[in-house]
Amino acid sequence: MRKSIASYLILTLTICILVFVSFSSKETIDLSRYSTAGLELNYTVSQDENINDNVLASNGVKNADIPYLGKSFVGFKEALAFKESRGNYFTVNTLGYLGKYQFGKGTLKLIGIHNPALFLKTPELQEKAFIANTQRNKWILRRDIKNFVGKTINGILVTESGILAAAHLAGPGSVKTYLRSYGLNSFEDGFGTSIEYYMKRFSGYDTSFIKGNRRAKAI
Structure with missing residues (x-):
């Protein structure tokens, strides 16, 4: 019995010595070397925990949660608005x-708007005005759309959306003159922007949503 107790004591003492030697032989690590004190830390990612993989740029990314406008009618009107005003409802x-x-x-009077101040502060009315004016222009240019879409004038493929964008810039009469002269009689606005530029820049959008309406009104 005494021998058994003595064996246990010797074993315990041996384990304690080994543990002590093991810890004493390791190099002490100075964690202060890893401090961020004094460093200028610039974070480029928001700390918003709700951010997920759906938060992506929409240019070309097709995602169920992100509207990709592409060549849709909404894409057409938003692209045109960006060119006109950077999409600012309240600018003059x-x-x-x-x-x-x-x-x-x-033009506002032609589509039933006689209060420019009210128009300027009412985004919903501006959207209605765009639809009404485009409907009116499409009715005026209906024969020219039928006769010229698909043809090339001065190296530019004529499309319906290009015609409607040019009509927004210059008025339907100027676009009619341009098309029927096969590009000989053009137009530029006060900033030097031409019918040809709009015909090319806004080519190929789907404007079938718009139905020609001679009496289209925003109000």
């Missing part, structure tokens, strides 16, 4: 054109 340019789509007061 140096020539007096108003809002997101840069309407002149004369």
